[in-house]
Amino acid sequence: MAQWIRGWGQRGWAAPAGVCLCLFLLLTACGQSAPTGEKCLNCHEGIEEISAAHPMESFACVTCHGGNPQATEAEAAHAGMRGGRNPSDLAVLDAACNCHNGLAETGQDHIHRVRTSLQTTYAGAIAQVAFAFGAQPDPTARYGMLAVTDDNITTATGQPALELFRPGPDDSPMLHRFADNCLFCHVGGEPLAQPYFYRSTGCAACHMVYDNDGLYKGGDPTIDPAEPGHAREHRFTTAIPFTQCNHCHNRGNYSLAQMEFLPRPDLPDDRPLTDLERRELEYYQPIAQFTLCEWKLDCIDCHTNGEVMGDGDIHSSKLEVQYNQCQTCHGTPDALPLLTTIDSVDHPAIRSANLNPNYEVRVGDTVIATTRGETFGWVLWDGQRLWLTKKVDGMVYEVPLALGTACQQKPDEQASQYCHECHAYQRTVAPLP
Incomplete structure (x- = not known):
């Protein structure tokens, strides 16, 4: 059905200057400066950098974790740490992750x-x-x-x-x-x-x-x-x-x-x-x-940021939040999926791609659009075909389109269960009894 064709490295990826500017603005907004004399790595030498967006040379460990950066004994150094060993716990988010507590209009909420x-x-x-x-x-x-x-x-x-x-x-x-x-x-x-x-x-x-x-x-x-x-x-x-x-x-x-x-x-x-x-x-x-693509791909290749992290509203059911369907990528027998062309370096699709090492989005790219205004920046339209780059490992698939096929699905039968009637994948590896 889908076909492996190439790895992400053939398109290439490099962090643009905008990422560096973003880091500077984040540090400024949070009132933080580069670490000076922090002794955390005396014990934790070899620990991994938490992410490229939080570089060790710019972010002190205590910027997120709290604690006493000058102490050399574990008990004293860890006194006052936020959330124990997890500063992203909901109880301490406002103190530890306040850079991400901005306005919805700027995508920082x-x-x-x-x-x-x-x-x-x-x-x-x-x-x-x-x-x-x-x-x-x-x-x-x-x-x-x-x-x-x-x-x-x-x-x-x-x-x-x-x-x-x-x-x-x-x-x-x-x-x-x-x-x-x-x-x-x-x-x-x-x-x-x-x-x-x-x-x-x-x-x-x-x-x-x-x-x-x-x-x-x-x-x-x-x-x-x-x-x-x-x-x-x-x-x-x-x-x-x-x-x-x-x-x-x-x-x-x-x-x-x-x-x-x-x-x-x-x-x-x-x-x-x-x-x-x-x-x-x-x-x-x-x-x-499940269909073959639901098994070969990962959850984040189909579920959007808004579906997973929320849209800012309080809802009563996942049915109010999860809205993407097979037709979001595959279209219908009568039409291509919704598409949009990226027109600004500030587009959310570019911001999201800058934080993922496995795919990129450029101004001028045409990508999948959803019915609620989100984009699948990892699904690119080249004018004739759709290509999906897996966000987890960068492998690329061609996305089969329903348009022009023998598919008999009716326009009002687009929920996934209708697609599963023909395209369900049968498990080939049996669990032990």
Whole structure:
């Protein structure tokens, strides 16, 4: 169906001068200067630079982490650290990540968007369960994992506020079981301390990759490489593999009868498997259908920034947020997908590409546009064909178009389940019984 054709290096990528200017402006806006005499690396020598957007020569460790940069004893040096070892935890975001607490108009409202997103509030699941057990009159969101407000509603389904979810003494015992057993899969929740579930919280829940074993593979000598519960490396990334999403999203299901989490019994075992075989086993749930592109690509190749991090509004259901469909890239039998031409170096598509090492976007490029004004900068139209560059590893696919094919799908049947009727991919590697 799709075809591997070339690696990202053939297009090339280099950080433009705008990235350097951006770093200067960020440091100025945050009131930070380059580190002077910081002693953190006396112990943490060999630790990885967190990202190219936070260079060690410009950002002191304490800029994000807090603590005492002049101390040489661990207890004194770590006193006052923000969020323990994770300064991106929701509880300390305003202090540690204030550079990302700006206005929506300038694309710097990341903290507000994350706090109000369904990934953080869990408002959709809470609303459905509270409605089912009589704690509220309808499934509109009223409660979240934290109390949040939004005084700039921009969508028809946005809500003005959420109260903190805390079942009362008169609420159903099932609602209490839900609160006790089913709330660890949100951005602020502490994950299960076991293989496949290891991850961080806050921004790092997505942007810091954890291997399934939870073991550190980096160069910091203070981190025990045999101790689970650590990120793979001390690095932020926008090249987020599907395995990171799966730490929450594909590890099992909830039993509504018992209000308990039921882990998947079919996760990859210790058999020798190729990367693709292991990917196939881990990606699929037996009850689900996927097309070949949904298996070969990664979650971030289809889900947009607004779908994942939120659009700044408070929503009651993921159905209000997740809107892209197969036709977003493949079009319909009658028409090409929506396209737009990048007309400014300040376009969000260019800003996003500058933070990812595996693809680039230039002024004049024509790329996929969505029905809500977002762009797939990694899907390029060359005038005749569409090319998708995977954001995780830079591999490139040609995107098959429905236009001009024998596809019989009706214009009003564009939801993915209709495509799955013909294009569902069957698992070829069987899990152990």
